[in-house]
Amino acid sequence: MDRPVFIAPSLLAADFLHLAEAVEQVNKSEADWLHLDIMDGMFVPNISFGMPVVESVARLCQKPMDVHLMIVQPERYIDVFHQLGVHHLILHYEASVHLHRYVEYIHQLGMQAGVALNPHTPVDVLKDIVHLIDIVLIMSVNPGFGGQAFIPHSLHKIREAKELILKTGSLAKIEVDGGVDLQNAADILRAGADVLVAGSSVFRAADPAQAIHLLKHVL
Numbered sequence: 722m723d724r725p726v727f728i729a730p731s732l733l734a735a736d737f738l739h740l741a742e743a744v745e746q747v748n749k750s751e752a753d754w755l756h757l758d759i760m761d762g763m764f765v766p767n768i769s770f771g772m773p774v775v776e777s778v779a780r781l782c783q784k785p786m787d788v789h790l791m792i793v794q795p796e797r798y799i800d801v802f803h804q805l806g807v808h809h810l811i812l813h814y815e816a817s818v819h820l821h822r823y824v825e826y827i828h829q830l831g832m833q834a835g836v837a838l839n840p841h842t843p844v845d846v847l848k849d850i851v852h853l854i855d856i857v858l859i860m861s862v863n864p865g866f867g868g869q870a871f872i873p874h875s876l877h878k879i880r881e882a883k884e885l886i887l888k889t890g891s892l893a894k895i896e897v898d899g900g901v902d903l904q905n906a907a908d909i910l911r912a913g914a915d916v917l918v919a920g921s922s923v924f925r926a927a928d929p930a931q932a933i934h935l936l937k938h939v940l
């Protein structure tokens with residue numbers, strides 16, 4: 722493949738009794754980013770972890786932290802995540818009515834800005850903002866839980882996102898999140914993805930570093 726493949730293991734699938742070990746595994750691996758899922762029990766029907774955990778992870782993590790906010794009015798916490806040293810902040814299109822303002826604000830603070838789309842949200846809602854953002858996150862499961870099956874229609878959305886990015890001259894990377902594993906990774910990358918978020922297929926593997934290596938070199 723002529724463009725780099727980024728791997729972002731999702732900490733949600735790690736054993737929370739051994740988070741430090743999981744972060745160290747990512748540090749020592751070929752992973753590019755560490756993906757952190759913040760859930761509030763409102764935007765999604767689950768609560769994951771919050772700032773104290775991110776703060777501890779940040780002390781150990783040597784990879785850019787890619788934070789996916791699955792919370793209502795995510796703009797309320799942009800400053801806090803900036804203070805925690807987060808590198809990428811991803812807001813849901815469905816959760817924020819002033820995306821343009823908050824994407825600009827995230828950039829002003831020196832972070833990369835991403836916009837996530839739920840499986841039912843069409844890609845073309847991004848047409849007037851895609852040139853400004855760094856990451857388009859295509860949710861390939863309904864957000865809220867790890868370990869779900871990849872929704873096949875997501876491949877079509879990834880192709881559409883790629884077309885939109887090429888048409889607008891956007892520099893955004895396409896990140897795909899949910900049910901990504903060694904069986905579907907090649908199809909996801911061929912459809913146009915740049916970044917694979919992988920939770921269960923990394924942290925439930927016997928050897929997470931090897932799982933990351935295989936995903937990164939699947940093509």
Ligand SMILES: O=C(CO)[C@@H](O)[C@H](O)COP(=O)(O)O
Nearest residue numbers: 864865866867868900920921
């Ligand atoms: O955002 C989410 C779930 O809402 C994801 O980041 C999951 O954590 C991915 O986990 P797997 O589907 O790879 O197990």
